[in-house]
Amino acid sequence: MRFMNGILFVAIYSACTACTAFTAYAGGGSGTEPGDYTPDRVENVTAIVNKIFNNYDGDTFRAYIDNNAYHEPVRIVGVDTPEINGKCELESKRAVVAKEYLEDVLAHANNIVLLNPGRDRYDRVLAVVIVDGHDLSQLIIDSGNGRVWRGRRESWCD
Secondary structure, three states: OEEEOOEEEOOOOOHHHHHHHHHHHHOOOOOOOHHHOOHHHOOOOEEEEEEEEEEOOOOEEEEEEOOOOOEEEEEEOOEEOOOOOOOOHHHHHHHHHHHHHHHHHHHOOOOEEEEEEEEOOOOOEEEEEEEOOEEHHHHHHHOOOOEEOOOOOOOOOO
């Protein structure tokens, strides 16, 4: 164990190998949207976030993973947040708040771990994200900045 860029670094399993394991589970098909994740059906593979590059919205960020030289987009499993380019002004405003919340959580994190990382249909890393021992999707939901992913997009404009 060692610290790099303020983040605890423990090399357990490479993200690329983990992606292969998750893809084998997903079996192609309709993709690996957050609702497709079931922890009992995937072996517990882990990748470590070494440094956050930035975040796009309330459920996606870019990070350097397992000490790679390039940053990758990471989609947080189990949560749905409003879209920056939403379908209405209310959604876009809520998206900015959700983005700022995620940015704050990640900026103050000491340890960020990706459990069972795989790839979604947009080639983002799709993973359960654990921040300082807490499930990040649940933190976002509990803060009021997101909701449980139910397998499809739902309106934020109602």
